[in-house]
Amino acid sequence: MPRPTVAALIDTANAEALRRILAGDPWLIDVVAARDVLPRLGERRILHAGPPIEWARMCGPMRGAVAGIAVFEGWARDLAEAEHLAETGAFAFEPNHHHDCVGPMTGMTTPSQMLLVVENRAFGNRAYCAINEGLGKVMRFGGNDAEVLDRIRWLTAEFGPALGAALRQLGGIALKPLIARGLTMGDEMHQRNVGCSSLLLRQLAPAMARTSPGGEALARALAFIAGNDQFHLNVAMAMGKAIMDPVRGIEGSTVVTAMCRNGTDFGIHVSATGDRWFTAPVEMPQGLYFPGFSAADANPDMGDSAIVETVGLGGFAMAAAPAVIGFVGAGNASDALAITRLMREITLAENPEWAIPALDQQGVPTAIDIRLVVETGIAPTINTGIAHRKPGVGQVGAGVVKAPLGCFTAALEAVAETMGVA
Amino acid sequence: MPPEPSDGLPPVGATRLLADGPKVINVGLDSFATELASQDRAVVHVDWVPPAGGDPRIARLLAKLST
Incomplete structure (x- = not known):
């Protein structure tokens, strides 16, 4: 019996990752x-x-x-x-x-x-x-x-x-x-x-x-x-953390288990590589500012809240929230539908339990695959608040930020190494 | 030689292109599509980029890891 290819092993591992997400x-x-x-x-x-x-x-x-x-x-x-x-x-x-x-x-x-x-x-x-x-x-x-x-x-x-x-x-x-x-x-x-x-x-x-x-x-x-x-x-x-933690450490899986940022670096975890961080400089959100503030006041993106996108919500579920797309300055309701469809390009499946009425009950895009992110160049879209860059001021706006692709490329190379592929 | 439209037959090949105008599918850089559209030419744009942003080493790696 022929040995399964590396790609087939990854597909099997990812099927298990998806099963665990949906079973949460x-x-x-x-x-x-x-x-x-x-x-x-x-x-x-x-x-x-x-x-x-x-x-x-x-x-x-x-x-x-x-x-x-x-x-x-x-x-x-x-x-x-x-x-x-x-x-x-x-x-x-x-x-x-x-x-x-x-x-x-x-x-x-x-x-x-x-x-x-x-x-x-x-x-x-x-x-x-x-x-x-x-x-x-x-x-x-x-x-x-x-x-x-x-x-x-x-x-x-x-x-x-x-x-x-x-x-x-x-x-x-x-x-x-x-x-x-x-x-x-x-x-x-x-x-x-x-x-x-x-x-x-x-x-x-x-x-x-x-x-x-x-x-x-x-x-x-x-x-x-x-x-x-x-x-x-x-x-x-x-909830996002509780759903994604059991997905960590599946040998060969290229599914993202965490995305987060500290205001300086953006970091991701990928199932196959467990607790290893893959980081890149965090990007500046694009959005709208409260009266009296502008992009000059903004701090680069921050927070663990992108765990929400990691389970298929937030920017991935933008189509469910036409009011948000205006609040974060990312366009109109039709743009919200397009963003969710775009996020489907980098995920393995849809979550049938979390359906979006405006997309004819299509489930939210679920299980980000780093292979799809690297292949397509489509970065995960994250909805976010914008903090003032100085300490002690607080929130100055809200917007959308893209995950930097460098994290995903570095993670792909690391997973390939664990699979003996160079 | 392709038949001329005056033959009474449907135009083909380059003659048809000249008679009906081009039908354009643009792949990749959207500026080509935008330019044609600005001249009232029908154009379908396909949003496409090379795999892995055109990095041949990463593209080879992807090919080994993907079905």
Whole structure:
């Protein structure tokens, strides 16, 4: 019997990768303190978005967030001392992805923060993401003043425990059907989460009323969710991580298991090469700016949120969200359809459980194959927020960014090497 | 020699091209298609680029890894 070709072995491996993605069964089950579930997250260790990076190469908003979270944790008395400590090597930095975590934009994760827990019940793994802080001046965009830190303290002391109690009372919330409904309500789960945030609130509110002491604390919690269109983004991110982690380490598979950026570098993981990073300089988003800001204020792209695109949502599901394409300055509704069709060119299949009405119920493009990206030169399209390049300012716009092709070419060469092909 | 249109037969070959005008399919660089379209010529553009951006080494690698 002839030996299968390398290409056939890759196709078989990719079929298994696709099977695991489609079989994923993610549930939002709890909210917990990071130190209780991340055993390798010690004191003065800060997890950040994107591939590995040290203080010297961090962009402005990432530095601002590091200083802010150090003050929040009590590792520094003020921002100036925090920056000095960072410069002198007092903090250890590691990617969220090394700890089963993801984080939007700057993506700070430290021991005291409360994390959303998503469990993939088909495979038994869990993934974590901090709670979305809301809009405006927030730490994920580099904000670090008293207002920002007070909000994180409230999320930690009051809101997070209340949300966790409600989720435990509910026995968790199934996320696959939630996403399916959100896609029919105009969400793509990256820059638009209005539908899914509202659906979450409908499920959570009765349970929060039952488990909360009531009164003003309950009112604050419900108002916080209701007032944050992007509340569901961090849930979607933990879900993406929980779905993709079981896809890691399949010998020969060329499926992308993570895409992320730290404001300096863009990085990807590919199934066959496990935890090895393939990086390239991150690109600048193209988009629209809030009044008073322009492209001159923008920081290059940031965040682990491209895990949403990695599972077929965000830019890949643009056709489901005609309102988003205008918000990110990428054209009209017809352009949204074209972007989703283009992303289908670099994926192995469609996810039949996540259908897009405007494409006659076609499923979202699923399982990015680095071979297709390199062959076609079509870069994954990512919807993103735009941070100010200086620390402490916050969000200045929203747009679209392309993943740099260099990551995918480097990954292809590495996979070829593992298969004995040169 | 191709028959002339005056023969009463349908035009063929170069004669037909001159009589009916060209039907253009443009592959690759879209500026050719844009130029024709600006002169009110019908043109179908095929968005195509060489595999791997034209890098022969990566293209060879891709050929070995793809069915």
